[in-house]
Amino acid sequence: MEEAMEEAMEEIKVYNWGTIKEEIVTDTIKRRVLTGERSMLAQIYLEKGSIVPAHSHDNEQFTYVLKGSLKFILGKDKLKEVIVNQGDVLRIPSNLLHSVEALEDTLDLDVFTPIRHDWLDGTDSYFKASPSK
DSSP, rough: OOHHHHHHHOOOOOOOOOGGGOOOSSSOOOOEEEESSSEEEEEEEEEEOOEEEEOOOSSSEEEEEEESEEEEEEEEOOOOOEEETOOOOEEEOTTTEEEESSSEEEEEEEEEEEEHHHHTTOOGGGGGGOOOO
C-alpha cells in the first residue's frame, strides 16, 4: 500500500495553461487540453457568434463559463435551450445531443469523463459540419 502511495505521489504535477499548446479548432474556436488517466480538462475560447455544431458523445461533460455567455440547444428535437453565463456550470449527461452558440466572446472550462479520445486523435469531425442552431 505504501508503494502505491509513493507511485501516486510521483504523478502529482502542477500545470500552467500558458505552457499548454493552444489548438486552433476553427477560425473562431481555440482550446487547450489536459488529460489524466480517466478525465480531461479543456480550456476553450469561443469568439462571439461561434457555433459548435450538434453532436453527442459518451462522455459526461461539465461546462463552467469563466467569462462570457453560451447558448446550448439540447436534445434530439432541439426543444431545450439553456443560457450559461459567467459563473454558471452546466452538466451535460452522456449521449445527449447538443450544440452551442457563443453569445459573446467566451472562455469556458470543460471537464469530460472519460477522456475525449476524438479530440486527441483528431476525429472530432462535427466541427467541420455545417453549423445549425
